[in-house]
Amino acid sequence: MKDILHNKDFTCVAVSKTKPIKEIQKIYDLGHRDFGENKVQELEHKYHNLPKDINWHMIGHLQTNKVKKVVPIVSLIHSIDSIKLLKIVNKESKKINKVTNCLIQINISQENTKYGFDTNEIDFINKSFLKEYENIKIRGLMGMASFSNEENIVKSEFENLNKIYNNVKNSIDDIEILSMGMSNDYKLALEAGSNMVRIGSKIFGARNYQ
Ligand SMILES: *Cc1c(COP(=O)(O)O)cnc(C)c1O
Numbered sequence: 001m002k003d004i005l006h007n008k009d010f011t012c013v014a015v016s017k018t019k020p021i022k023e024i025q026k027i028y029d030l031g032h033r034d035f036g037e038n039k040v041q042e043l044e045h046k047y048h049n050l051p052k053d054i055n056w057h058m059i060g061h062l063q064t065n066k067v068k069k070v071v072p073i074v075s076l077i078h079s080i081d082s083i084k085l086l087k088i089v090n091k092e093s094k095k096i097n098k099v100t101n102c103l104i105q106i107n108i109s110q111e112n113t114k115y116g117f118d119t120n121e122i123d124f125i126n127k128s129f130l131k132e133y134e135n136i137k138i139r140g141l142m143g144m145a146s147f148s149n150e151e152n153i154v155k156s157e158f159e160n161l162n163k164i165y166n167n168v169k170n171s172i173d174d175i176e177i178l179s180m181g182m183s184n185d186y187k188l189a190l191e192a193g194s195n196m197v198r199i200g201s202k203i204f205g206a207r208n209y210q
């Protein structure tokens with residue numbers, strides 16, 4: 001676990017969803033500052049009950065009516081999965097004079113249960129479009145591979161996202177984050193070019209519920 005938390009090569013978001021404050025505090029005390037949550041209410045609770053120098057990452061699907069609560073406390077939203085959401089994050093950020101860091105979530109898996117833009121829907125990520133949204137900064141892309149034991153499938157999905165990432169990076173400034181890889185597949189993700197992994201169970205132990 002220490003080799004994931006303390007390294008210079010990539011950022012590890014410790015996914016603390018469902019885990020109590022005191023378990024998060026333990027990882028914080030090891031020097032870790034990046035934590036990820038997927039539910040707004042839980043994120044708010046933890047934000048208010050843990051040290052203020054934590055970088056909170058919103059990694060789950062974000063409902064538009066909850067954006068207002070997330071924007072003031074979040075350091076990076078990984079899960080921008082619609083233009084509508086992007087517009088609302090911009091609007092709520094503007095209200096509090098903040099520029100919110102965001103990743104565009106891309107659906108790289110064959111499973112239709114996953115959120116995110118299809119790989120053929122992302123032409124909107126271009127300079128002239130983003131110029132209209134002064135209160136968001138697109139910092140990169142996020143994706144989740146299929147839940148599959150077949151390494152070849154997972155690997156090719158990650159490689160596909162890395163290819164898309166490099167194209168976007170070449171055309172837009174400030175793009176530098178590729179968020180892919182979880183407890184079971186982060187090694188494949190890092191091999192495929194990830195520089196931010198989201199690790200839950202490998203750090204905190206198994207969860208009883210999602
Ligand atoms: C829960 C979750 C993770 C972490 O999952 P683990 O398998 O426990 O590492 C990563 N990313 C997202 C979006 C999640 O919801």
